[in-house]
Amino acid sequence: MSVVAEGRATGGSGGAGGPLLALRGISKHFGAVRALNHVDLDVPAGQVTALVGDNGAGKSVLIKTVSGIWPPTGGEIRWDGNRVDIGTPKAADHLGIATMYQDLALCDNLDIVQNMFLGHEALSHRLLDETRMEITAKQTLADLSVTTVQSVRQLVGSLSGGQRQSVAVARAVMRDARLVIMDEPTAALGVTQTALVLELIKTLGARGIAVIVISHNLNDVFEVADRLAVLYLGRLVSSGPVAEYDRQRTVELITTGRSADDPPAGPATTDTEA
Amino acid sequence: MALDEERGSADEAGRRQTDIPGMVSAEVDSDTPVDLDVPPELTGSLGEYARSLGKKIRSGESGVLPVLGGLILLVIVFQVQDSVFLSSGNLVNLLVQGSVFVLLGMAEIWVLVLGEIDLSVGFVAGVGATITAILSTTHGLPWWVAILGGVATTAAVGALWGALVVIFRLPSFVVTLAGLLGMEGVLLYLVNGNGTGGTIRITDPVLNDLANGNMSTTAGWIVMIASVALVGAVTFLRDRHRRINGLVAPPIAVSVLKVVAMAAAGVGLVLVCNTNRGALIPVQGVPYVVLIVVGIMAVWTLLLGRTRFGRYLYAIGNNAEAARRAGISLGWNKLWAFTLTGLTAGIAGVVYASRLGSISSNIDGGTLVLYAVASAVIGGASLFGGRGKMVYALLGGLVIATIYNGMGLLGLAAAYQYMVTALVLLAAVTIDSLARRGRTTGD
Numbered sequence: 001m002s003v004v005a006e007g008r009a010t011g012g013s014g015g016a017g018g019p020l021l022a023l024r025g026i027s028k029h030f031g032a033v034r035a036l037n038h039v040d041l042d043v044p045a046g047q048v049t050a051l052v053g054d055n056g057a058g059k060s061v062l063i064k065t066v067s068g069i070w071p072p073t074g075g076e077i078r079w080d081g082n083r084v085d086i087g088t089p090k091a092a093d094h095l096g097i098a099t100m101y102q103d104l105a106l107c108d109n110l111d112i113v114q115n116m117f118l119g120h121e122a123l124s125h126r127l128l129d130e131t132r133m134e135i136t137a138k139q140t141l142a143d144l145s146v147t148t149v150q151s152v153r154q155l156v157g158s159l160s161g162g163q164r165q166s167v168a169v170a171r172a173v174m175r176d177a178r179l180v181i182m183d184e185p186t187a188a189l190g191v192t193q194t195a196l197v198l199e200l201i202k203t204l205g206a207r208g209i210a211v212i213v214i215s216h217n218l219n220d221v222f223e224v225a226d227r228l229a230v231l232y233l234g235r236l237v238s239s240g241p242v243a244e245y246d247r248q249r250t251v252e253l254i255t256t257g258r259s260a261d262d263p264p265a266g267p268a269t270t271d272t273e274a
Numbered sequence: 275m276a277l278d279e280e281r282g283s284a285d286e287a288g289r290r291q292t293d294i295p296g297m298v299s300a301e302v303d304s305d306t307p308v309d310l311d312v313p314p315e316l317t318g319s320l321g322e323y324a325r326s327l328g329k330k331i332r333s334g335e336s337g338v339l340p341v342l343g344g345l346i347l348l349v350i351v352f353q354v355q356d357s358v359f360l361s362s363g364n365l366v367n368l369l370v371q372g373s374v375f376v377l378l379g380m381a382e383i384w385v386l387v388l389g390e391i392d393l394s395v396g397f398v399a400g401v402g403a404t405i406t407a408i409l410s411t412t413h414g415l416p417w418w419v420a421i422l423g424g425v426a427t428t429a430a431v432g433a434l435w436g437a438l439v440v441i442f443r444l445p446s447f448v449v450t451l452a453g454l455l456g457m458e459g460v461l462l463y464l465v466n467g468n469g470t471g472g473t474i475r476i477t478d479p480v481l482n483d484l485a486n487g488n489m490s491t492t493a494g495w496i497v498m499i500a501s502v503a504l505v506g507a508v509t510f511l512r513d514r515h516r517r518i519n520g521l522v523a524p525p526i527a528v529s530v531l532k533v534v535a536m537a538a539a540g541v542g543l544v545l546v547c548n549t550n551r552g553a554l555i556p557v558q559g560v561p562y563v564v565l566i567v568v569g570i571m572a573v574w575t576l577l578l579g580r581t582r583f584g585r586y587l588y589a590i591g592n593n594a595e596a597a598r599r600a601g602i603s604l605g606w607n608k609l610w611a612f613t614l615t616g617l618t619a620g621i622a623g624v625v626y627a628s629r630l631g632s633i634s635s636n637i638d639g640g641t642l643v644l645y646a647v648a649s650a651v652i653g654g655a656s657l658f659g660g661r662g663k664m665v666y667a668l669l670g671g672l673v674i675a676t677i678y679n680g681m682g683l684l685g686l687a688a689a690y691q692y693m694v695t696a697l698v699l700l701a702a703v704t705i706d707s708l709a710r711r712g713r714t715t716g717d
């Protein structure tokens with residue numbers, strides 16, 4: 001899909017086949033609440049990692065930690081095998097992490113083009129190059145088959161929920177990113193557009209980009225994911241290639257944090273009530 | 275509330291409908307009429323443009339039209355009451371009076387766009403004027419050194435407010451309220467410390483001419499024609515650039531109409547200003563202060579509308595967290611906005627002192643700041659952030675100057691001026707609020 005082709009060659013994962021992103025013992029506490037507890041997770045380049053879990057399991061907290069919304073309370077993040085600090089969104093951006101947040105993080109008073117390029121505006125002679133940005137934005141939206149938008153110069157505040165989500169997805173995939181993170185990318189989309197976004201996620205993976213997808217929809221998860229990671233009350237209870245999971249086992253892991261197939265599901269859970 | 279909920283459920287119904295395969299391209303949420311939101315400037319023809327503009331106005335995006343209409347109404351009322359109002363002498367006087375309001379209003383726009391406010395601009399302007407006066411009159415320094423000193427000081431004061439807001443996360447309302455009191459103190463200290471009895475006169479001819487001097491009649495024409503030609507050229511080149519790249523540009527007729535309207539306004543302005551308005555000796559020409567105001571407005575408009583910095587201010591003003599997640603530095607951008615507010619206030623102060631020929635400890639910085647905020651809000655800026663343009667301050671400032679001037683002509687006391695200004699301010703925000711109720715806000 002040419003959306004992705006727009007980006008420059010993104011290269012393979014660095015460090016001789018190691019994961020692009022590796023989380024080691026990541027914790028995040030909000031006061032007494034332990035939202036994440038010693039999470040270890042590998043996110044390899046060129047694969048789609050689906051992050052699943054029940055409400056409050058810590059999925060969004062985890063991706064916000066990786067996106068630099070807040071620094072983790074403990075643990076370390078490795079990027080290309082090197083330890084990095086992702087304390088700010090800017091730091092995440094410099095590494096090549098593009099995130100679509102569940103709340104979309106759009107500015108209602110700006111139009112579609114302005115939102116899609118927010119923080120990455122094209123310039124010519126130090127002034128905004130509106131023409132170039134508009135062309136790219138139109139192309140990206142066309143590739144995503146976003147046909148319901150009349151003009152890319154509409155204010156985002158005037159869009160419907162599905163249109164807003166399309167804009168947020170387009171913004172994340174348009175960038176020249178090495179890791180694309182999407183938090184519930186299809187929640188507000190219709191059937192056809194959901195299929196397109198899932199197709200796009202697969203394409204991103206096929207092009208060597210690492211993708212993390214959060215979804216409640218297991219149909220979507222099993223359609224796109226190469227790897228699965230299950231969070232339960234802030235702990236990563238299971239992760240691995242998607243072939244190791246079936247629907248039954250996944251649901252068990254999501255709802256109880258353990259599965260009949262693998263009795264020792266991880267460290268004791270008694271100290272972590274959400 | 276009940277209406278809103280009903281709307282929400284209707285929206286959801288609209289979306290559920292799209293879950294039927296093959297229905298997506300037909301996704302039409304009955305109550306989010308998307309076609310209303312095509313910006314008129316991106317329609318194909320003149321007729322479409324007019325229709326789109328009409329829809330835009332009805333849906334609450336009326337832009338500057340209400341304030342323009344209000345201004346014209348005020349002018350008609352005052353002219354009917356007193357035929358001197360539209361005389362050349364009075365109109366020029368009005369422009370000069372209004373220049374301080376407009377400059378202070380533009381100062382306020384920088385922070386209003388962020389959703390912040392600066393209550394100190396009146397006395398900050400006074401301090402800037404005082405420092406300029408002291409440097410020029412007391413120390414005999416060249417006029418430009420004096421202005422630079424005054425304006426640099428006010429910019430630094432603005433930066434200080436910004437730093438307090440950013441570093442300690444204090445509300446700008448409180449920081450600048452303290453600033454209002456503190457700067458009044460600094461002003462009194464400086465003026466009284468000068469030992470000239472509570473007033474410092476402006477003696478430098480250039481400084482005096484800023485507000486009181488006029489361009490030659492020929493220079494007025496040349497500057498006006500050059501400005502219109504520049505705007506026209508930029509407009510048409512930009513439209514052409516868009517068309518070449520396959521994007522929709524405003525219809526040529528619309529661009530022509532806009533440039534013609536601007537040229538007409540320019541010709542009118544120069545004609546009025548070039549008419550002899552002196553009683554004994556001939557006085558004519560466009561006041562320099564008009565050029566100063568228009569020049570600053572042009573530069574600030576470019577900075578706010580066509581640079582990353584300006585774009586970030588709008589983003590922060592609407593959704594600071596979204597801006598932060600986009601990698602935008604909230605702190606630095608806020609700091610610069612407050613600095614520009616201080617800088618613009620300093621320029622306003624210099625113009626103020628130039629007009630009066632002096633700066634005194636009696637300057638009513640409290641009223642000035644209220645006029646500044648009123649100018650911006652009457653023009654159409656939002657106190658909640660995310661919305662505002664420099665031209666709003668121009669229009670709002672002219673409205674206030676018109677009331678101020680017109681009621682003065684009618685011999686009405688200040689009491690009435692304040693009351694009428696209050697009513698206009700209320701009317702402006704009410705019209706805006708009513709109009710916005712019809713605005714589609716998505717969900």
